[in-house]
Amino acid sequence: MKKIVYLIVCSMLVLTACEDLDQAPDNIASSDSLTNFGGVLNAAYYYQQAAATPMAVMGDFRADNMEMREAPYTDFHTFNSNLTTSMGDQFFAPIYRNMYKSILSANNVIENSTDDTQIAEAKFLRALSYFKLVIVFGDVTVNLSAAPSTTDTSILVRQPKEEVYNTVIIPDLTDAITVLDNSEISNGRASQLAAQALLGKVYATMGNYPNAEAFLGDVISNASAAGVTLVSDFSEVLDDGNSEIIFATQKSTTISDEYDFSEFTVWYGGFEDKALLPLNPDLITAFDDAGDTTRKDLTIDDDPTQLKSVKRNLGLESDWIEIRLSDVILLYAEAINENGSDTAANTLALLDDIRTRAGLGSLSGSATTQDEVRKAILDERRLELAFEGQRWFDLVRTGAVDAEMGQTINSNYYVFPIPISEINSSDGVITQNAGY
Incomplete structure (x- = not known):
């Protein structure tokens, strides 16, 4: 049963967006009048919903898995400045403003709640929000206050992403790990395992593979005791509440968000007129070249008249999976390979359970060099x-953008444009990314 999203009707009475800067929405109930911050914490969870569709579109449609078919949305594939005007309001503004709303709600809990578990959950959500902002936009504004100044615009100056990692994301997740347990891991709430997994992914994204290996290894070692195991049937990997999910943002048609008119399942299913027949044929080729009929048949409909996702055509009640166990296992193998911690054969053997589930044999022995193993894991x-919003961010993290996309892409376009509305609202204090 989804236990968070259904508390949101009351929670949404706590915080609301202001008409000006989204980093500082007004509080209806001031923090000093509250004694129970559960509703504010639920609001921090709620705002993650609006990130699902943008993350899906940026993760798969920007990469070589899916395609936009209608101008000007075809700009998504041309890697130039046109994204600033053609679709900023649809994809970039909603994730930007909702992550800052989640952050503000989390700040309120962190500053004012006396419940250690609530504070730890809030720190996890603040770290998750900033991680999404950094991988999407690069340098970003940092607000760690429940009541940021409404007159001092200097606080809006974007901070280097390395500083955001080191002064916000990593400390928040470290704190969350020390407090949280795994008792709520199946209920859509932050857990110790989720914080460890996210921190491992953060370190991998930063290129700090020694730390990534340590935290991801802890997740794998502790997963079974927390009730997290690979599902035996690949068709179940996206089922809500399955045993493989470490953390998911819960979705429901009973609660409205900014994308309830066109959720990620609509885009992947080919039901959005901007991306009819959205499947990139290159993905079909990738499945065929790997002899991967099981996952292919359960992932895509490659009928020439359809070209859509089967895997993500689960309906509007489908949760958005942020982290699942196979993702962690694959990242762990990546970290071991980058660190040179084991032989190529042993590193690739870590993928055996995932591949066996897909009806495939071991990759052990198929690659010998670090570069070959890196490519095998990426593939x-x-x-x-596929269709879990990972591909583009994987390409950027591993330095494989040009090789996999088949063209030379200016690194300015590894991130996305800051919403024009935020730049204008800040009187230019918030600046645009280079190239846009």
Whole structure:
């Protein structure tokens, strides 16, 4: 049963967006009048919903898995400045403003709640929000206050992403790990395992593979005791509440968000007129080249008249999976390979359970050099995690953008444009990314 999203009707009475800067929405109930911050914490969870569709579109449609078919949305594939005007309001503004709303709600809990578990959950959500902001936009504004100044615009100056990682995301997740347990892991709430997994992914994204290996290894070692195991049937990997999910943002048609008119399942299913027949044929080729008929048949409908996702055509009640166990296993293998911690054969053997589930044999022995193993793991991630919003961010993290996309892409376009509305609202204090 989804236990968070259904508390949101009351929670949404706590915080609301202001008409000006989204980093500082007004409080209806001031923090000093509240004694129970559960509703504010639920609001921090709620705002994650609006990130699902943008993350899906940026993760798969920007990469070589899916395609926009209608101008000007075809700008998504041309890697130039046109994204600033053609679709900023539809994709970039909603994730930007809702992550800052989640952050503000989390700040309120962190500053004012006396419940250690609530504070730890809030720190997890603040870290998750900033991680999404950093991988999407690069340098971002940092607000760690429940009541930021409404007159001092200097606080809006974007901070280097490395500083955001080191002064906000990593400390928040470290704190969350020390407090949280795994008792709520199946209920859509933050857990110790989720914080460890996210921190491992953060370190991998930063290129700090020694720390990534340590935290991801802890997740794998502790998963079974927390009730997290690979599902035996690949068709179940996206089922709500399955045993493989470490953390998911819960969705429901009973609660409205900014994308309830066109959720990620609509885009992947080919029901959005901007992306009819959205499947990139290159993905079909990738499945075929790997001999991966099981995952192919359960992931895509490659009928020439359809070209859509089967895997993500689960309906509007489908939760958005942020982290699942196979993702962690693949990242762990990536970290071991980058660190040179084991032989190529042993590193690739870590993928055996994932591949066996897909009806495939071991990759052990198929690659010998670090580069070959890196490519094998990246290819495996593409097929295992297709339509889960991972592909573009995987390409950027591993330095494989040009090789996989088949063109030379200016690194300015590894991130996305800051919403024009935020730049204008700040009188230019918030600046635009280079290239846009």
